[in-house]
Amino acid sequence: MKINTKDMVLVSLFAALTAVGAFIQIPIGPAPITLQVLFTALAGVILGSxxxxLSQMVYVFLGLVGLPIFAGGTGGISTVFTPSFGYLIGFIVGAYIIGKISETTKVVNFxxxxxxxxxxxxVIYAIGVPYLYIILKDVSGVGISVAKALKIGMLIFIPGDIAKCILTAVLGVKIIPIIKRQAI
Incomplete structure (x- = not known):
C-alpha cells in the first residue's frame, strides 16, 4: 500500500481525533460513552475504507504500545483483557465498512x-458486545447474561450513536465536496 504525505497526515489526524474522543466521556459502566464512534465514522466517510x-489501526496500535489514549486514560497490552477492547477492534472494521459504503456512490448525500x-x-456493536460478554464472564468471572451484556454494551449507546451517525452524515455532506474541489 503506497501512502503519500497527505494520506499520512490525514490518517494521523483521525487517529489523534479518535484519541481525543476517548477523553470526552461519560463513564456509565464497563464501556463509557465517548466521541470515538463519531471520529471513527468520519474517518471512514472522509478517508475511505x-x-x-488505517487511522483506527494506528490509534489502537499506539494505545497497545502503552500510550494512555484509550477511554479512561488507559493503554498498554493489558487493555486487550478489558471489556471495552472489542469496540476498539470494531472501530477498525467499522471504519473500513463505512468507507466502503461511502466510496460506492458518486453523489454524496445525507x-x-x-x-x-x-x-x-x-459492525462495532457486533464485535464489541460479544467481546464485552466474554471478557466479563470468562476473564473477570462476572455473572452476566447475554441480555445484560446487550443492555450495558449496546442498548444504552444506541440513541447517542444514532445522533453521532446523523452528525457524521451532515459533516460528510459538507466536507467531502470541499475536499474533492480542493483536491486535498
Missing part, C-alpha cells in the same frame, strides 16, 4: 452517509 481503517455510518455502528 483503506485509510479510514442518506447514503447516514446508512454507511449506521452500518459501521452495527
Amino acid at each position: 483503506r485509510l479510514g481503517a 442518506t447514503r452517509l447516514f446508512i454507511a455510518s449506521l452500518t459501521g455502528m452495527v
Whole structure:
C-alpha cells in the first residue's frame, strides 16, 4: 500500500481525533460513552475504507504500545483483557465498512452517509458486545447474561450513536465536496 504525505497526515489526524474522543466521556459502566464512534465514522466517510481503517489501526496500535489514549486514560497490552477492547477492534472494521459504503456512490448525500455510518455502528456493536460478554464472564468471572451484556454494551449507546451517525452524515455532506474541489 503506497501512502503519500497527505494520506499520512490525514490518517494521523483521525487517529489523534479518535484519541481525543476517548477523553470526552461519560463513564456509565464497563464501556463509557465517548466521541470515538463519531471520529471513527468520519474517518471512514472522509478517508475511505483503506485509510479510514488505517487511522483506527494506528490509534489502537499506539494505545497497545502503552500510550494512555484509550477511554479512561488507559493503554498498554493489558487493555486487550478489558471489556471495552472489542469496540476498539470494531472501530477498525467499522471504519473500513463505512468507507466502503461511502466510496460506492458518486453523489454524496445525507442518506447514503447516514446508512454507511449506521452500518459501521452495527459492525462495532457486533464485535464489541460479544467481546464485552466474554471478557466479563470468562476473564473477570462476572455473572452476566447475554441480555445484560446487550443492555450495558449496546442498548444504552444506541440513541447517542444514532445522533453521532446523523452528525457524521451532515459533516460528510459538507466536507467531502470541499475536499474533492480542493483536491486535498
